[in-house]
C-alpha cells in the first residue's frame with residue numbers, strides 16, 4: 181500500500197493498539213474496535229500561506245494529511261465544494277453569518293464521495309476485486325462510481341425505500357444492486373451475511389477506517405473558505421455520523437498543527453422519528469441504544485443502530501456542541517424555505533440540519549455575532565419527489 185510520509189498507522193479507538201495499514205484493513209484485529217488513521221503531525225510542515233498557494237482543486241490538495249498519496253488516488257475530482265453565504269437565513273436565525281457547505285456538488289451528489297475516494301483507493305491498494313456496503317442510497321451510488329473508476333466490482337445492499345435515483349445510478353455505474361425488503365438494518369444484515377461468504381472489501385462506514393477520514397477534508401475547506409476563521413457552530417445532518425466524526429478530526433488536526441486556535445461547536449441534527457444519537461446525548465450516555473421503530477421521511481439519515489456512536493458523541497462533547505431532533509414536517513418546511521430563500525437545493529435528509537439549526541436558534545444556543553455553517557449532505561435532486569409531494573400537500 182502506498183502511504184504518505186506522516187501516516188503512521190491505524191489506531192484502535194477501543195483498545196488503543198496501533199496497526200500497520202498494509203495488513204489491517206477494517207476492524208481492530210485484537211478487539212474488533214474501530215480503526216482510525218493517525219499521523220505524526222511533527223512530520224507535517226504546513227502553513228496557511230502554503231495552502232493558499234495551492235489551487236482549490238479537490239481534497240487531494242491536503243495530501244500530507246491523507247493516508248494515501250495523490251499518485252494512488254481513485255478520484256473523480258471530489259471535494260472543494262462551495263460554501264454559500266446565506267444572509268437572509270442569517271437574519272432569520274439571528275446570527276451574524278449563515279453559510280451552507282454544499283456537499284451536493286460532489287461528483288455523485290453527496291458527501292460520501294469524499295470517503296469513497298479514500299476507501300476505494302485503499303481497496304485497490306489492498307488488491308481487492310470487489311467492494312461492498314449497505315447503504316440508504318447515496319453511499320451505494322458513490323461506491324459504484326468509484327469502483328467503476330478503479331476497475332473494481334461493487335455490491336450495494338439497499339432497503340426497498342431507497343430513492344429511485346440512487347438505485348438507478350448504482351446500476352448505471354455497473355454496480356450489483358441488492359434491494360432488501362425492509363429498512364436499512366435489514367440491508368445491513370444482508371450485507372454482513374454476504375461479506376461473511378464472499379471475499380469482498382467492505383466500504384461500510386466505521387468498518388473501513390477511510391470513510392470518516394475522507395469526510396474530515398470538509399473542515400479543512402470550510403476554514404480556508406472563511407479566511408481561517410473557525411465557525412462558531414457547524415450543524416450536520418446525522419445518520420451514521422461519519423461526517424461529524426470527520427469534521428471533529430479535521431478541526432483537531434488543524435488546531436494541533438497551529439493552523440487554527442479552536443474547535444467549532446459541532447451539532448448532530450436528526451429526524452425525531454430516528455434519533456438514537458440525540459437520545460444518547462440527552463441522556464449523557466457514551467453510546468446509543470438502537471432505535472426500535474425508525475420512521476422518518478428522511479431515508480438518507482434513517483440509521484437506527486449507528487455503531488460509530490461513541491465517536492460521534494465524543495465529537496459533540498469535545499467540541500462543546502450538542503444534538504437536536506426535529507420532526508419531518510419541520511424538516512420538509514426547512515428544505516423548502518432554504519430553496520425559496522437562498523436558491524440552495526437541500527434534500528429532505530440534509531434539511532434536518534436546517535431544521536435543527538432553527539430549533540437551536542430558538543433555544544438561544546447561537547449568539548448574535550456567531551458564524552454558523554450548515555452541511556448540505558446531498559443534492560436535492562435525489563429527493564425532489566419527496567419535497568414536491570410536501571409542497572403539493574400544503575397546497576402551495
Ligand SMILES: [Zn+2]
Pocket residue numbers: 192193194195196197208209210211212213
Ligand atoms: Zn482494539
